Amino acid sequence: MKIARFSRIGFILAAAGSAVGLGNIWKFPYIAGEYGGGAFVLVYLFTVLLIGFSIMIAEMLIGYMGRRDTVTSFELLAPTNKSLWKYGGFQGLAGLFIMIFYSVVIGWIFHYIVTSLSVLPATVKEAEATFNTMLHTDIVTQLFYHTLAFIWITYVLTKGIKGGIEKMNMILMPALMLILAGMFAYATTLDTFSQAFNFMFSPDWSKIDSNAFVVAVGHAFFTLSLGMGAIMTYAASLEKNSNIVKAAFWVVFLDTTIAIVAGLMLFTFLYQYGAGPAKGPGLVFISLPAAFYEMGIIGNIFAVLFFLALAFAGLTSSVSLVEPMVQYFIDRFSWSRLKASIMMGLFFYLIGIIALLSNIDTYSEYLTWGGKNFFDWVDYVTAAIMLPLGGFIMAVFVGFVIDKSKVESIMKPQLGFAFETWYFSLRYITPIAMFVVMLSLMGVL
Numbered sequence: 351m352k353i354a355r356f357s358r359i360g361f362i363l364a365a366a367g368s369a370v371g372l373g374n375i376w377k378f379p380y381i382a383g384e385y386g387g388g389a390f391v392l393v394y395l396f397t398v399l400l401i402g403f404s405i406m407i408a409e410m411l412i413g414y415m416g417r418r419d420t421v422t423s424f425e426l427l428a429p430t431n432k433s434l435w436k437y438g439g440f441q442g443l444a445g446l447f448i449m450i451f452y453s454v455v456i457g458w459i460f461h462y463i464v465t466s467l468s469v470l471p472a473t474v475k476e477a478e479a480t481f482n483t484m485l486h487t488d489i490v491t492q493l494f495y496h497t498l499a500f501i502w503i504t505y506v507l508t509k510g511i512k513g514g515i516e517k518m519n520m521i522l523m524p525a526l527m528l529i530l531a532g533m534f535a536y537a538t539t540l541d542t543f544s545q546a547f548n549f550m551f552s553p554d555w556s557k558i559d560s561n562a563f564v565v566a567v568g569h570a571f572f573t574l575s576l577g578m579g580a581i582m583t584y585a586a587s588l589e590k591n592s593n594i595v596k597a598a599f600w601v602v603f604l605d606t607t608i609a610i611v612a613g614l615m616l617f618t619f620l621y622q623y624g625a626g627p628a629k630g631p632g633l634v635f636i637s638l639p640a641a642f643y644e645m646g647i648i649g650n651i652f653a654v655l656f657f658l659a660l661a662f663a664g665l666t667s668s669v670s671l672v673e674p675m676v677q678y679f680i681d682r683f684s685w686s687r688l689k690a691s692i693m694m695g696l697f698f699y700l701i702g703i704i705a706l707l708s709n710i711d712t713y714s715e716y717l718t719w720g721g722k723n724f725f726d727w728v729d730y731v732t733a734a735i736m737l738p739l740g741g742f743i744m745a746v747f748v749g750f751v752i753d754k755s756k757v758e759s760i761m762k763p764q765l766g767f768a769f770e771t772w773y774f775s776l777r778y779i780t781p782i783a784m785f786v787v788m789l790s791l792m793g794v795l
């Protein structure tokens with residue numbers, strides 16, 4: 351079968367587009383805030399380098415060697431027990447599951463772009479009330495924007511690797527970087543920038559416990575889009591003789607830089623105009639709009655630009671979350687791209703409606719079990735079980751199952767003396783870390 355190939359820069363931007371998402375701009379700043387800033391940031395950077403980077407290379411390698419959808423790639427590359435190993439490729443399902451709530455959140459962002467054009471909430475209290483009213487009572491608005499997200503994402507997927515995914519990333523990623531760079535430059539001129547800088551980089555080790563470590567590893571995985579076949583699927587469309595290590599480096603570098611730039615900028619604004627950093631998941635939807643209000647008219651402009659950037663980040667990640675299963679149905683069941691994209695789109699869209707309703711007051715009691723509503727359950731199961739499990743399987747697969755000489759022939763020329771370190775990390779450090787993270791996120795440890 352003829353597969354469209356990414357251009358070199360197209361691949362890096364698409365993989366970076368996958369990695370840079372709501373995780374960087376929405377999640378990273380608030381968990382860094384919760385765990386006291388600096389020390390957490392250092393632990394996170396350390397895990398990104400030690401575990402994230404090596405799994406990123408491994409995931410790209412499986413895609414690059416297999417050249418097919420995730421399931422077929424596992425099947426082709428396993429020297430024995432093929433019918434068992436192919437199940438390793440079903441980690442692609444995690445992406446579809448993540449989309450169930452990711453698309454709803456993108457819907458909120460669309461809504462915030464529109465409301466930022468008019469009046470911003472004057473206080474944090476008011477902002478909180480606005481957000482909660484939308485979340486817990488307003489089905490129509492959420493459904494409208496969730497539908498818009500579904501249409502956009504599905505449309506891009508129907509256009510394929512070149513004309514859809516690569517094209518969107520080539521436009522939205524530079525736009526996102528430009529917006530963030532502009533707002534960051536403004537933040538550096540404010541008095542509180544140094545305060546934000548200290549918060550992000552001077553470690554307060556008292557806030558770090560084993561839980562912070564687990565959260566850091568889990569987040570490193572989520573933010574780098576690892577463990578669910580997104581990067582693997584993109585890498586199946588890499589040109590022959592591509593340098594995997596270089597591409598992986600760029601993706602990790604861009605993802606980390608953007609998370610840190612976003613964090614520094616948000617904390618500067620929150621120190622200068624708002625209530626300070628530690629504000630939980632509502633940080634960008636509650637504290638930030640109130641801080642923008644204090645800036646006057648420039649705050650409105652910033653609010654629109656900020657939520658636009660957040661939407662761009664979310665959309666480029668979304669297509670990568672769905673593409674593995676789209677590719678699977680194209681490859682294994684000979685579905686047309688159009689059919690596969692629409693079916694996968696409908697899957698996350700329709701179940702996404704249940705996730706949306708589970709936040710609505712009148713329905714939540716029917717959609718809540720064991721203290722978590724459906725929305726939170728999907729988040730929990732994907733982040734605590736599916737992604738670490740996917741990471742574990744991939745590390746073991748490349749470290750122990752694929753013939754070492756094959757791995758070596760591709761990776762040694764690229765990694766040089768670092769090859770053995772990478773291989774060791776894949777065999778021993780990463781699987782153990784993944785296992786510990788999974789058990790402790792599941793509450794077993």
Ligand code: PFF
Nearest residue numbers: 369371372373572573575580
């Ligand atoms: N990396 C994305 C983020 O930080 O928001 C989320 C994500 C995208 C996770 C794609 C996994 C994935 F395969």
